[in-house]
Every structure is written in C-alpha cells, then in structure tokens.
Amino acid sequence: MSRANPSQDSGSELDPEVELDPVFKNQIDNLYRLTVYWRWSVIGLLWLTVGTYSLWELRYPISLVQEYFTWAAVKYGLVFQPLPAFGLCLCVGMMTGTLCWQSRNLIWGLPNKERQQLIAKVCQIRKQGSSHPLWKWVVR
DSSP states (O other): OOOSOGGGOOSSSOOTTSOOOHHHHHHHHHHHHHHHHHHHHHHHHHIIIIIHHHHHHTHHHHHHHHHSOOHHHHHHHHHSSHHHHHHHHHHHHHHHHHHHHHHHHHHHOOOHHHHHHHHHHHHHHHHHGGGSTTHHHHTO
C-alpha cells in the first residue's frame, strides 16, 4: 500500500519502499522462513497424531464411502462420530489455511502489517541478544 504523501508519515511505520540494511533484511527473511517451517511442523505433527487417530476411527465410514458413495454414508461418518470428524476437520483446516497463507505471500508478497510484525520481532530478538531462544536461527 503506498501513501499519497510520504511527508505525512508519522514515522511509526516503515514504508516498504524504504531500503533496509541487507543484514537486517536477511534476518527478517530468516524469521519468516522459520515461521513457515514451524507452521508446517505443527501441521505434520497434527497429521501424525490427531489425523492418524481420526482416520483410524473413521475407517468403517470411509470404507462405506469407498464402496457406495452416498451423502448418507458421509453424514454417518461425520455426524455420528464427532470427535474423529473434528480432528480430521482440524487437520484439513490448518493445512488449507497455511497453504492459502503461504500462497498469498508467494504471489503478492507479505502484507505491510505482517512485514511490520516481522521487523518488530527481529528488533526485539536483536535487543534481547543471545539469551533469546530464536537468536541462533534468526541472527546467525
């Protein structure tokens, strides 16, 4: 988002056009990459735990759907076994949300708000120093 008059900027936000220090930009990229890895790690862990349990509990309704696909079989599987259905929906929802988030960032770039949050987080990590848990992955 560009501003009509840059002189009216209060200085609280950095414009995306402002050139950042290459080292600082690299640290922002490292934090973003770390965020992506953590999101996919959580999704993988969800699929290995909750997803596996949900699919195992839904094995009979899934076999019914494979043999005779009817909406009644889908309803039987999802409505009458709510806990596995919720677990499966949680896994699929988290994966879909992360895919959409990452696709948006790849296609259109990071929104200014998320970029500002990354900048603030990197500043906080640098300020705290090596005692911050993310120091060795972000600052390097």
